[in-house]
Amino acid sequence: LATPLTVCLVVVGRHVDRLQFLDVLLGNEPALTPPQLAYQRMLAGDPIEASQQAQTFLSEASLEDYxxxxxxxxxxxxxxxxxxxxxxxxxMDRVLATVHEVVDDLEAHEDRAVAETEEVETSPLARLDTDPELPTSVPERWQQPGAVLCLPGSGKLDEAVAVILAQIMTRRGLGATAETADALSMSRFFSLDLSPAAALCICYVGKPSDAMIQYTVRRLSKKSKGGRIIIALLGSESDAVTPGTRDITTVV
Incomplete structure (x- = not known):
């Protein structure tokens, strides 16, 4: 009798919002998904556990996948x-500090070599790596420090994304750096040095309006005097107002 009752409670927990705790307590699914666990560690300001989670994931996947x-x-x-x-x-400060420490900890990580017997990846990123029409090396101009400047669009969470994106670009041979969350503020914008940058990548993990994006692009276009500007919209599909990049790796 015990087993059928448990099954009934699990089913009820999955379909009645106020009783979802029963599904968590009695079901066989993990209480938190990997992204939720990562966010929990960010909130707690615990980069050690966050890095440990990353290492576990990286034993079977690439850093960019993580x-x-x-x-x-x-x-x-x-x-x-x-x-x-x-x-x-x-x-917010704890979240940002944790991301900074995890990214720094993963700086020297090398992805596990893929065995020949393993299934070849078919993601856009994997296809990009093997496209014979693309150059096999990064032009020297783009290897210079600060050649690509990742700018947070409007806050500290955007700074966290900019730091991650800059590391990915650097691993791919680009001279990428990331600015802090206040880079586009009135107090810092006029002193912001864009001269080394051949491209500016504005990162958003939030929900920017078209007006906000256009205003930022106009300001940067005037200051950079013709430099390339990339808009990285990294929020969820439902958040984006303007079509744009949805994941980190497709920015590169």
């Missing part, structure tokens, strides 16, 4: 909470 499927989704959860007013300044 950023795309775990870290970026965790930051999307943070952005959703921030939009609802659930993240105060202290928690």
């Amino acid at each position: 950023y795309d499927t775990i870290m970026l989704d965790g930051l999307r959860l943070a952005e959703a909470d921030a939009r609802l007013g659930r993240l105060d300044r202290e928690r």
Whole structure:
């Protein structure tokens, strides 16, 4: 009798919102998804556990996959909470500091070599790596420090994304750097040095309006005097107002 009752409680928990705790307690699914666990570690300001989670994931996947499927989704959860007013300044600072430390810890990571017997990846990123029409090396101009400047669009969560994106670009041979969250503020914008940058990548994990994006692009276009500008819209599909990039790796 015990087993049927447990099954009934699990089914009820999955279909009745107020009883979802029964599904968590009695079901066989993990209480938190990997992105939720990553976000939990960010909120707690615990880069050690966050890095350990990353190492576990990286034993079977690439660093870029980790950023795309775990870290970026965790930051999307943070952005959703921030939009609802659930993240105060202290928690936001902990999230950003944790991302900085995890990214720094993964700086020297080398992806596991893929065995010949394993299935070949067919993701856009994998196809990009093997496209015979693309150059096999990065032009020297783009290897110079600061050749690509990743700019946070409007806040600290955007800074977290910019740091991740800059690391991915650097691993691919580009001279990429990331700015801090206040880079586009009135107090810093006029002193911002864009002269080394051949391209500017504006990163958003939130929900920017068309007006906000256009205003930022106009300001940067005038200041950079013709430099390339990339808009990286890294929020969820439902958040984006203007079509744009949805995952980190397709920016590169």
